Amino acid sequence: xxSAHNRYRDxxxxxxxxxxxxxxxxxGGPVKQxxxxxxxxxxxxxxxxxxxxxxxxxxxxxxxxxxxxxxxPGIALAIAYIAIGAFFHFHFFWGLNDRLWxxxxxxxxxxLMVFLPAIGYALYSMVSxx
Numbered sequence: 590x591x592s593a594h595n596r597y598r599d600x601x602x603x604x605x606x607x608x609x610x611x612x613x614x615x616x617g618g619p620v621k622q623x624x625x626x627x628x629x630x631x632x633x634x635x636x637x638x639x640x641x642x643x644x645x646x647x648x649x650x651x652x653x654x655x656x657x658x659x660x661x662p663g664i665a666l667a668i669a670y671i672a673i674g675a676f677f678h679f680h681f682f683w684g685l686n687d688r689l690w691x692x693x694x695x696x697x698x699x700x701l702m703v704f705l706p707a708i709g710y711a712l713y714s715m716v717s718x719x
Contacts, residue, residue: 611676614693615684626682630674637670646670648711662714665707672704 615621640646646666648656658666676697683693 611680614690615681617681617685622682622685626678626680626685630678632674633670634674637667637674640667640670648715656715658711658714662711666711669704669707669711672700672707676700676704
């Protein structure tokens with residue numbers, strides 16, 4: 590049974606707490622490994638590949654808003670989608686595999702090193718047009 594203190598601490602979690610959890614290895618079994626490590630990451634990976642093929646990428650926003658990016662910003666955003674899918678694949682699938690977990694941290698770092706400049710370039714290109 591969880592104490593009242595733990596429930597209070599969990600209700601006050603921030604995005605920083607959640608991102609810190611992704612820096613460590615995941616916990617779970619084979620169902621989580623396959624759902625969170627294969628099924629979930631396939632969505633942004635397939636969407637990113639589809640965007641590269643069609644020539645434009647949609648930046649989804651809150652409240653139903655979106656922006657379509659073409660050219661280099663669209664390519665960068667599609668690469669960012671693929672990289673974030675790869676990050677979750679390496680975190681959950683590789684991180685929960687007995688033989689692959691040793692490579693998980695390094696590959697998550699590589700995927701973040703691809704994601705951050707790609708999303709940064711896409712966002713910069715959006716605000717520089719205004």
